[in-house]
Amino acid sequence: MTGDTTIKVTELKKWFPVRKGFFETLFSRQESFVRAVDEISFGIKAGEVFGLAGESGSGKTTTGRLVLRLIEPTSGKIFFKGRDITMLPETEIKPLRSKMQMIFQDPYESLNPRMTVRDIIAEGLGIQKLVESEKEKEEKVVEILKDVELVPPEEFLLRYPHELSGGQRQRVAVARAFVLDPEFMVTDEPVSMLDISIRAEILNLMLDLVEKFNVSFLYITHDIALARHMCNRIAVMYLGKIMEMGVAEKIVYESLHPYTKALIAAVPVPDPTSRRTKLVVKGEIPSPINPPPGCRFHTRCPIVEEICRQKEPEFIDVGNEHYVACHKAV
């Protein structure tokens, strides 16, 4: 891992306007928004695997789509290798697309059923004009198929997705993303649709390729145990905000934020001798439309105090790349 930051976002914000009924627009001037992502900042270094963890509705998927510029941010900035890409027009984004790739959640939906494996993987190479000839294209496809362990490649080139198992499909999706030689990759719950016995091999494969291609990897998951397994650093999101961020082991073993602690306590452990510690957090994640004032977690927090209801905690650096937003943690 080197020190260069591949992706950096500062005070990134995405508010989705809420559509109201006819009468409501007549009688109320006030617009309401879903505050999906609300001023978050982080950076991902070259070759680093960075995890975004949190419950559904915490804004992690929106963040992933924002950094790839698949949706427009409300405000804030996105830097790719030091260059501000927040406002780049589509024509200038296009050449960058090969450098910023995504692996989707569901390999049963993300592959075109009418295209062969070869065409699926080669499509991007053609669009981005990364190859001179058909021969070179074929060579690249064969090579990447070997990298994702779909061997012998000749057997897979002309197959259609329906002829592949779930694990093989996800390997094709991984190959399609890596064949463009990207520098940054987003993956959103890439194994949640796969059977347990094949999850591990897809995850291990992705870790191997991250190392081989030295890409920066944004890994989005609700499973903090998986995040800790995959990632160098983890950011824990809650209602559009990053609550805590730091080195994976520190987040798990020396977590400071009560929400992180709750997430970790909620993970079932595959060991019957160490049964779960008693859960202290009650209720479910509130609506991101008009999130609670002050600290967003205060409605569920076991150690809430008066200040938490009034003042939003700052995101404080506690040293060793560890940040936390909690009045009581520091």
Place this chain on the structure above:
Amino acid sequence: MPIFDAQDLRTYYFTMRGAVKAVDGVSFQVEKGEALGLAGESGCGKTTVALSIMRILPHGGKIVGGKILFKNNDIASLKENQMKRIRWKGISIVFQGAMNALNPLFKLGDQISEAILTHESKVSKGEAMNRAQDLLELVGLEAKRVKNYPHELSGGMRQRGLIAMALACNPELLIADEPGTALDVIVQAQVLSLMDELKRKLNLAMILITHDLSIIADVCEKTAIMYAGKIVEQGDVLTIFKEPLHPYTQGLIGAFPSIKAARRRMSSISGIPPDLLDPPLGCRFHPRCRYAQEICKREEPTLTTMREGKHVVACHLISGKIP
């Protein structure tokens, strides 16, 4: 005497292409106040076991052999009208998918009291509604939620509502199919601890069906690991997690990252589960097993009992047929 005892249960689905042997000789017991975790990958037949016990198999599915003893009474051979008396009052089920298992057009209270009225003819409507309110309180919801429609409830609340509905007629055996899979981790943990609490409070026998071994380690006393329609290993959780003997169980346990243990490379099981229309000869796991020998391809391993019956495993490596 266990309250529930499945003996050599076989359930096949008859299709145009032939019989799918979804459950092929499965035996296990559950005692009162005890939870058994039935684990395995998708397609291993674990949900079919649940549907067979409830006798609500879809079209084409049929119990072709074995016994399902509930309080020493074989329910596999009961007629439909006799089965009606056992369903919900004796055995009930919490279905998979909390988000979709409730009818969106009816209030939660009406759905719960409907379950009561259907199975207990002597109860009046008002009484049923009162019981629905008590049930909601039992599962940690406010009694006034009887007036809510499902869309007004969060995922966790709906799951609690479903559990309340399953408990409506005081069953003695509760089957839960993937409880909490569609829920967030924290909510899932809340639901699981609720089930654990109910099990103790009501002295329920429980069958918990899941693909997540960590959940079993967390709330069950016993576990049975299924692969391709058969149980490959079963016993009490402490023994199985400490010393899994079947290569498939070992693979499954290694495939889960533990947040408490040191970081390591996760292990995986190569290959995919077999087609149950035409399962492999011999041990069904042999095409994916790294220890497979000649005998595994020919001869099907039988269950070997170890540790005074506390641990049962079907593998030639254990039975001593492979030196």
